[in-house]
Amino acid sequence: AKTRTVLNTDVTELFSSAKSIDDDLFDNLEERLVTSDLGIDITMDMMARIKKKSRGLSTADQLRQVLKDELLTLFHEPGPPAPSIPTPYVIMMVGVNGTGKTTTLGKLAMKYKAEGKKVLIAAADTFRAAAIEQVEIWARRAGADIVRHKEGADPAAVAYDAVEAGMARGADVVLIDTAGRLHTQKNLMEELKKIKRSVDKKYKGAPHDVMMVIDATTGQNALSQADIFHKAVGLTQMSVTKLDGTAKGGIVAAVSSTMKLPIAYIGVGEAIEDLQEFDAKRFIDALFDD
Amino acid sequence: MFDNLSDRLDSVFKKLKGHGTLTENNIEDGLKQVRLALLEADVNYKVAKNVISDIKARALGQEVMQSLTPGQQVIKIVNEEFTKMMGSTHQELSFAATGATSIMLVGLQGSGKTTTAGKLAHFLRKIGRKPYLVPVDVYRPAAIDQLTKLGKQMDVPVFASTTDMKPLKICQDAKLAARDLGCDTLLIDTAGRLHLDDTLMAELEDIKKGINPAETLLVADAMTGQDAVNIAGEFDKRLDISGFVLTKMDGDARGGAALSIKAVTGKPLKFIGVGEKNTALEPFHPDRMSSRILGMGDTLSFIEKA
Numbered sequence: 366a367k368t369r370t371v372l373n374t375d376v377t378e379l380f381s382s383a384k385s386i387d388d389d390l391f392d393n394l395e396e397r398l399v400t401s402d403l404g405i406d407i408t409m410d411m412m413a414r415i416k417k418k419s420r421g422l423s424t425a426d427q428l429r430q431v432l433k434d435e436l437l438t439l440f441h442e443p444g445p446p447a448p449s450i451p452t453p454y455v456i457m458m459v460g461v462n463g464t465g466k467t468t469t470l471g472k473l474a475m476k477y478k479a480e481g482k483k484v485l486i487a488a489a490d491t492f493r494a495a496a497i498e499q500v501e502i503w504a505r506r507a508g509a510d511i512v513r514h515k516e517g518a519d520p521a522a523v524a525y526d527a528v529e530a531g532m533a534r535g536a537d538v539v540l541i542d543t544a545g546r547l548h549t550q551k552n553l554m555e556e557l558k559k560i561k562r563s564v565d566k567k568y569k570g571a572p573h574d575v576m577m578v579i580d581a582t583t584g585q586n587a588l589s590q591a592d593i594f595h596k597a598v599g600l601t602q603m604s605v606t607k608l609d610g611t612a613k614g615g616i617v618a619a620v621s622s623t624m625k626l627p628i629a630y631i632g633v634g635e636a637i638e639d640l641q642e643f644d645a646k647r648f649i650d651a652l653f654d655d
Numbered sequence: 656m657f658d659n660l661s662d663r664l665d666s667v668f669k670k671l672k673g674h675g676t677l678t679e680n681n682i683e684d685g686l687k688q689v690r691l692a693l694l695e696a697d698v699n700y701k702v703a704k705n706v707i708s709d710i711k712a713r714a715l716g717q718e719v720m721q722s723l724t725p726g727q728q729v730i731k732i733v734n735e736e737f738t739k740m741m742g743s744t745h746q747e748l749s750f751a752a753t754g755a756t757s758i759m760l761v762g763l764q765g766s767g768k769t770t771t772a773g774k775l776a777h778f779l780r781k782i783g784r785k786p787y788l789v790p791v792d793v794y795r796p797a798a799i800d801q802l803t804k805l806g807k808q809m810d811v812p813v814f815a816s817t818t819d820m821k822p823l824k825i826c827q828d829a830k831l832a833a834r835d836l837g838c839d840t841l842l843i844d845t846a847g848r849l850h851l852d853d854t855l856m857a858e859l860e861d862i863k864k865g866i867n868p869a870e871t872l873l874v875a876d877a878m879t880g881q882d883a884v885n886i887a888g889e890f891d892k893r894l895d896i897s898g899f900v901l902t903k904m905d906g907d908a909r910g911g912a913a914l915s916i917k918a919v920t921g922k923p924l925k926f927i928g929v930g931e932k933n934t935a936l937e938p939f940h941p942d943r944m945s946s947r948i949l950g951m952g953d954t955l956s957f958i959e960k961a
């Protein structure tokens with residue numbers, strides 16, 4: 366059977382002050398959490414928590430804040446900033462195919478340039494067709510330097526050279542673009558480890574950040590992705606792209622909570638300025654927008 | 656991470672030893688487990704609900720077969736229901752009766768359209784057709800380069816689009832160029848876009864009207880979560896898609912989006928993408944999908960034989 370319209374219940378109505386707290390409301394909330402891709406485990410946990418806290422409350426609107434507060438506890442806050450920021454500061458972008466690594470890197474380059482920093486990009490996706498040309502365009506847009514080798518070259522060598530060039534030229538930030546890869550591909554994950562090792566070899570302690578880029582339309586698989594990427598290269602933060610669509614991206618809350626990983630940025634479009642700092646409160650509010 | 660559904664069902668049905676009849680009372684807990692498995696696989700919430708009620712209707716009153724446990728019996732019904740939903744046989748591509756065929760690839764950003772265009776070119780050539788790659792993504796940095804390189808790798812001709820050309824004009828010019836080159840199948844690689852981007856969706860409608868493709872394929876990522884229904888629903892509403900392709904099936908995503916997209920559009924899943932190389936495309940076989948979604952490999956083939 367065709368079910369063309371799969372619509373959520375209207376939120377204002379859902380949390381109306383005229384509505385009592387009953388099973389019907391809980392069912393609706395459960396649906397909302399599941400359809401935001403929070404995942405079954407977190408949804409069940411949230412439902413249990415708010416059911417407990419709902420005792421003593423009488424109307425649906427009172428439950429809204431309770432739920433939001435509970436959701437807020439999922440997000441792992443970033444630790445205190447390091448006492449001194451190393452220069453160049455090296456950030457490596459990682460993630461599965463097509464999530465928005467290169468685009469996010471381009472946006473980040475722009476952000477750092479706007480802060481007056483000298484930025485250098487490593488075109489270390491030497492595999493995907495025209496990946497080098499793509500990141501070159503982003504470098505040009507942002508006004509950043511780029512280190513590139515030929516297509517098919519060893520990505521670890523590109524990253525090494527870029528860090529070396531960054532140190533020699535006094536760059537403030539080095540951004541390393543890597544090829545998308547599925548976490549299940551062992552040889553490609555080994556390659557990623559090698560890129561990281563070769564950066565560290567040139568510059569002890571680098572990369573200082575390993576940023577996992579997650580597509581907001583991703584479902585439960587993001588948990589497996591983050592877990593395996595983390596085991597391979599030690600993630601320090603993540604960014605969520607494509608939040609300008611209709612996907613709520615709830616799975617990143619699950620990832621942040623289970624992996625204790627902070628979310629740094631969100632992508633809200635394809636243009637260079639479409640990058641925002643992550644704000645957990647706004648993110649949660651958006652889960653309840655229509 | 657997930658307990659196998661069949662283990663879970665077996666523990667639920669412990670009480671119902673040997674064979675018996677599936678009744679309203681004893682099936683409820685089992686269906687709850689099936690529902691959880693569907694949601695863990697990213698099958699849409701409402702779609703899962705409908706599937707469960709269909710399964711329940713079929714299961715009630717059924718005798719449990721001698722050779723199966725009640726849990727296995729439920730899985731057998733689930734499996735049959737899935738296979739029925741996904742279509743029972745592989746759906747071939749359609750080609751225009753006369754003149755060149757156009758195949759249009761559409762979808763969200765990064766879903767795998769360009770890569771799939773390259774793969775389809777390889778596939779088409781193997782079945783004796785003469786493909787022509789047409790880059791229509793004039794927006795994404797180096798998108799034209801990307802498809803051009805894929806064509807070069809395989810020695811398949813590529814239309815020489817430039818970013819200052821209008822997408823519809825590219826398609827029209829490419830049709831003429833294809834005829835001159837003796838190519839019979841155009842693969843139209845469109846730019847990724849959000850289904851709620853009215854301007855860009857209208858652009859696709861214009862292209863579709865202008866070139867009258869034999870196939871309009873939605874290219875979707877197998878890792879897509881609950882939003883798959885909104886995406887597919889909207890692309891289908893505006894473009895009346897002829898089918899869909901699910902990419903990145905080489906990972907460990909359970910691929911519940913396949914069921915959601917099928918439920919919402921009624922259109923067939925024609926191919927799955929299983930890697931980044933030009934050869935990594937497989938015709939979709941509906942019978943293999945349920946074991947994937949339910950996260951059970953061998954158990955299912957055992958039950959199927961029963």
Ligand SMILES: Nc1nc2c(ncn2[C@@H]2O[C@H](COP(=O)(O)OP(=O)(O)OP(=O)(O)O)[C@@H](O)[C@H]2O)c(=O)[nH]1
Pocket residue numbers: 460461462463464465466467468469490493496543544545546578606607608609610631632633634635639764765795847849
């Ligand atoms: N709407 C929207 N599109 C985005 C966003 N971020 C990236 N994209 C688009 O998503 C597509 C893929 O982006 P890329 O940056 O190439 O992704 P990637 O992870 O580098 O891809 P691979 O290198 O092939 O793995 C492109 O069409 C981008 O324009 C975003 O925040 N919103």
Ligand SMILES: Nc1nc2c(ncn2[C@@H]2O[C@H](COP(=O)(O)OP(=O)(O)OP(=O)(O)O)[C@@H](O)[C@H]2O)c(=O)[nH]1
Pocket residue numbers: 462463493545547762763764765766767768769770771792795798845846847848902903904905927928929930931935
């Ligand atoms: N592992 C794997 N990767 C794939 C598959 N299909 C595509 N990809 C990868 O996914 C990423 C995005 O693929 P593209 O073909 O550029 O996606 P697109 O839909 O054309 O992207 P836009 O044009 O930006 O919207 C690339 O890194 C591809 O190599 C697949 O079946 N398996």
Ligand SMILES: [Mg+2]
Pocket residue numbers: 466467468490496542543544545
């Ligand atoms: Mg990239």
Ligand SMILES: [Mg+2]
Pocket residue numbers: 768769770792798844845846847
């Ligand atoms: Mg493309």
